Amino acid sequence: MAIKLIALDLDGTLLTSxxxxxxxxxDIIARAMSRGVMVTxxxxxxxxxxxxxxxxxxxxxxxxxxxxxxxxxxxxxPVFAExxxxxxxxxxxxxxxxxxxYVNWYSGMEIYAPAYIEEYFDAYRTxxxxxxxxxxxxxxxxxxxxxxxxxxxxxxxxxxxxxxxxERFGDRILPxxxxxxxxxxxxxxxxxxxxxxxxxxxxxxxxxxVMVAGDADNDFEMLEMGAFSVVPENGMPExxxxxxxxxASNDANGIALxxxxxxx
Numbered sequence: 001m002a003i004k005l006i007a008l009d010l011d012g013t014l015l016t017s018x019x020x021x022x023x024x025x026x027d028i029i030a031r032a033m034s035r036g037v038m039v040t041x042x043x044x045x046x047x048x049x050x051x052x053x054x055x056x057x058x059x060x061x062x063x064x065x066x067x068x069x070x071x072x073x074x075x076x077x078p079v080f081a082e083x084x085x086x087x088x089x090x091x092x093x094x095x096x097x098x099x100x101x102y103v104n105w106y107s108g109m110e111i112y113a114p115a116y117i118e119e120y121f122d123a124y125r126t127x128x129x130x131x132x133x134x135x136x137x138x139x140x141x142x143x144x145x146x147x148x149x150x151x152x153x154x155x156x157x158x159x160x161x162x163x164x165x166x167e168r169f170g171d172r173i174l175p176x177x178x179x180x181x182x183x184x185x186x187x188x189x190x191x192x193x194x195x196x197x198x199x200x201x202x203x204x205x206x207x208x209x210v211m212v213a214g215d216a217d218n219d220f221e222m223l224e225m226g227a228f229s230v231v232p233e234n235g236m237p238e239x240x241x242x243x244x245x246x247x248a249s250n251d252a253n254g255i256a257l258x259x260x261x262x263x264x
Contacts, residue, residue: 001208003228003263006032007042007064007196008255009214010053011123013232014041016251019126021056028256029057032263038203040064042192044148044177044184044218046106047074049127062202066106067176067186067218068195069147074109080198082147082190088172089143092185095168096151097139101161104132105142105149112142120152120182149185158183177218184218193221200227211263213255215239230258 006029008014014021029039040061041050050065051074062072062079072078084092089105096103102120104113116132124130135142151161157180165173165185176191177184192214200210210227212219215235223229223242231243232254240246245262248254 001206003211004037004205004209005200005203006037006039006211006259006263007192007199007213007222007227008039009192009216009219010041010043010045010050012215012234012250013213013219014053014250014255015126019123021053022253022256024253025256026057028259028264029059032259033057033059035264037263040199042068042196042212042214042219042222045123046109046111046148047072048109048111049124049130051109052127052129062199064192064195064199066148067184067190068192068222069186069190071195071198079202080195081145082187082194083144084146084149084187086143086146088169089146089149090140092149092165092169092173093139093143095165097137099164102152103149104152105146107142107145107147110142112139114139119154147186147190151183151185152181154181157181177216191221192219193225196222196225196227211259213258215250228262230255230262 038061039059040063041054042064043050044067047065050063054063064071069082071080112133112135115134174186174188207226212222212227213230229244231239231246232250234249247258
């Protein structure tokens with residue numbers, strides 16, 4: 001069947017290495033949208049950044065952000081949302097604060113952290129109007145409607161953090177997208193495939209009408225969910241093993257080439 005929904009990862013997939021969308025990619029996506037195809041973002045990033053890049057594509061579709069933990073727009077009822085229990089957020093943040101680890105967490109359009117440290121958010125440098133709300137030690141006020149928590153350590157890596165939170169919280173959390181210096185933590189059962197499925201269901205689509213694209217470990221479930229899956233050449237080998245099609249790299253208009261080949 002014809003593709004009617006395209007869900008695109010950002011970093012390493014839609015975005016170039018310098019965190020931009022090429023003009024050619026924008027043009028090809030615009031052609032797909034002119035034919036009635038809905039194009040959206042499927043990212044581990046927060047809602048604000050996901051919406052920013054969706055709007056650069058002139059898409060008003062609900063976005064899939066926080067690794068599938070939230071599907072929706074800035075306002076209105078989300079298509080899907082899975083939040084941590086506020087008590088667990090409190091306990092996890094206290095655990096992290098007690099060890100003086102750097103943490104940020106999302107709620108709605110906001111990103112909270114003890115304080116803003118620029119080097120931890122380099123990936124967001126091309127997201128306009130990006131701000132971090134520094135809450136200091138007053139974190140207990142910000143534990144509602146949290147779909148994702150992120151631990152960061154640029155100096156020593158994140159391995160010891162992962163081991164410690166897994167030992168302490170077990171199956172009450174789902175660590176994913178371990179970049180080596182950052183670690184996303186979501187509620188159990190949440191991944192991008194869940195978000196894509198929720199949006200497809202809301203649109204009345206079957207998976208053979210869906211194209212997904214990603215490059216990393218937090219894309220694995222989405223790539224193997226049954227949709228037509230695209231991975232750029234720069235993607236992880238394990239991601240490419242799950243792909244229906246391996247396209248050119250994110251710096252060589254790989255997403256544009258795949259959409260042109262299979263959608264237009």
